[in-house]
Amino acid sequence: MNCFDRLADRVAAADSLLCVGLDPDLDRLPPAVQDHDLPRWAFNRRIIDATAEHAAAFKPNAAFYEDPDGWRALEETLAYAEGKGVPVVLDAKRADIGNTARQYAKLLDSADAITANPYMGEDSLQPFLSHREAATFVLCRTSNPGGEDLQSLELEDGDQVYERVADLAAEWDDGNVGLVVGATAPEELEEVRDRVPELPFLVPGVGAQGGDAEAAVEYGTASAGPYEGVGLVNSTRGIIFAYEDANVPADRFEEAAASAARSLKRRLNRHR
Numbered sequence: 001m002n003c004f005d006r007l008a009d010r011v012a013a014a015d016s017l018l019c020v021g022l023d024p025d026l027d028r029l030p031p032a033v034q035d036h037d038l039p040r041w042a043f044n045r046r047i048i049d050a051t052a053e054h055a056a057a058f059k060p061n062a063a064f065y066e067d068p069d070g071w072r073a074l075e076e077t078l079a080y081a082e083g084k085g086v087p088v089v090l091d092a093k094r095a096d097i098g099n100t101a102r103q104y105a106k107l108l109d110s111a112d113a114i115t116a117n118p119y120m121g122e123d124s125l126q127p128f129l130s131h132r133e134a135a136t137f138v139l140c141r142t143s144n145p146g147g148e149d150l151q152s153l154e155l156e157d158g159d160q161v162y163e164r165v166a167d168l169a170a171e172w173d174d175g176n177v178g179l180v181v182g183a184t185a186p187e188e189l190e191e192v193r194d195r196v197p198e199l200p201f202l203v204p205g206v207g208a209q210g211g212d213a214e215a216a217v218e219y220g221t222a223s224a225g226p227y228e229g230v231g232l233v234n235s236t237r238g239i240i241f242a243y244e245d246a247n248v249p250a251d252r253f254e255e256a257a258a259s260a261a262r263s264l265k266r267r268l269n270r271h272r
Contacts, residue, residue, distance in 0.1 A: 002176055003112045003135035004200060007087050008230045011056045017217060017272070018265045019089065019202065020051050021236025022060040022077060028241055030250040040065070041073035043253075045080055047240050050254035051261040052084045057112075057232050059202075062092040078110045087112040089202060089232070093139060095124040102127045108134040115139065115180055115202070118165050122172060135176045135200075138169045140192060143182025143205030162188065163195060170196045178202060181220070183211025183233070189219045198225030204234045206264070213264075217271035229272075235264055 001009075011017060024040040036042035048058065058081045065074040081088045090111040094104040097120060105127035108114055113135035116128050128136040141151055141162040151162040159167075169177050179196065181189050183205035189212075193201070203220035205211030213233070221231035242248075243256035 002133045003087065004175065004178075004227045004230060006112065007057065007135075007200070007232075008227055010085070010087055011230055013085075014054065014056055015269065016054055016056045016265045017221065017231055017233050017268050018055055018261060019057045019059050019232040019234040020047070020055045020239055020261060021091075021234055022047065022058050022240065023064045023236050024073070024240070025064060028244075030243065030253045032251040032253065038069055038073045038076065040070060041076040043240075044073065044077045046254040047257050048077070048080055048084060048086075050258040051239065052081075052086055054258075054261040054265040055086050057087045057089055059089045059091050059232075059234055059236070061236075062090060062107075075110070089113040089115065089135075089137065091115045093117050094128075095120050097124050101125075104128075105131060113137060113178075118168065122168070125172065129172055129174070129176065132174065132176055135178055137178040137180050137202045138165065138172075140165045140169065140179040141181045141185055141188050143184040143211060147182070147185075162192070166192045166195045166199075169199060173199060175226070178231075180204065183213070183216040183220070186212040186215035186219070189215050193219040193223060197223045198227065200227050200230045200232070202232045202234060206233050206235055206268075213267055214271045217268050221272075233268055235260075239264070 024043045033039045033042040088111045095117040108131045115137045153161050178200040180202045183203050201220040203216040216233045239260045242260035243253035246256040248256040
């Protein structure tokens with residue numbers, strides 16, 4: 001089974017498209033985990049325990065782990081999520097050429113999927129794509145406002161850059177390529193889906209960024225092919241730091257996370 005086979009099974013088992021981001025910002029961690037020798041791991045473990053039943057996947061962002069203790073926390077997190085039977089997408093946005101790309105691709109030895117930047121072309125992604133059992137989510141149309149600076153530039157044939165990226169991803173696909181397309185641009189999300197009906201999407205921007213949940217579900221899931229109905233809709237801050245805005249004591253932060261995950265899962269499922 002490759003990653004998308006496992007993800008399809010998980011979507012069905014959890015009845016969920018929800019991807020829970022695991023970005024344990026040290027400045028925002030509650031006091032209940034601060035005294036742990038690996039506070040990010042202590043935080044993630046309680047978040048995973050609280051949200052696993054609602055999650056189709058977890059998505060740690062590598063930027064929050066890039067120090068010695070952070071990598072240890074990430075290793076523990078990846079292993080724990082695997083033990084729960086929940087796929088993990090490592091949000092690393094890596095890509096390079098030659099041996100550097102091959103070193104980056106070793107991250108897929110521990111994760112089910114990874115995000116990658118296509119700006120340097122196919123050869124920079126090939127080491128990731130060669131991991132047939134893992135998946136690579138290629139950045140296409142991101143949810144940040146500045147994404148338009150490059151992604152919406154028009155090419156000579158009239159296509160925009162993000163549209164060309166989608167077409168290339170379909171060419172590179174061997175059953176293990178998806179796209180990152182943000183929920184904050186629903187019309188473009190629909191356009192990309194029309195171009196690549198068989199590719200699963202990872203859709204960020206629902207939650208704290210205010211993305212369109214209905215569009216994220218309708219167009220974020222593959223509409224044809226072997227993975228029809230498979231896709232991921234991510235929320236991070238709106239779940240893991242839900243306790244900050246909820247009437248929940250900080251030492252019970254996981255209760256707020258569980259409630260937020262359950263609520264968003266149900267909201268997404270109304271549009272399936």
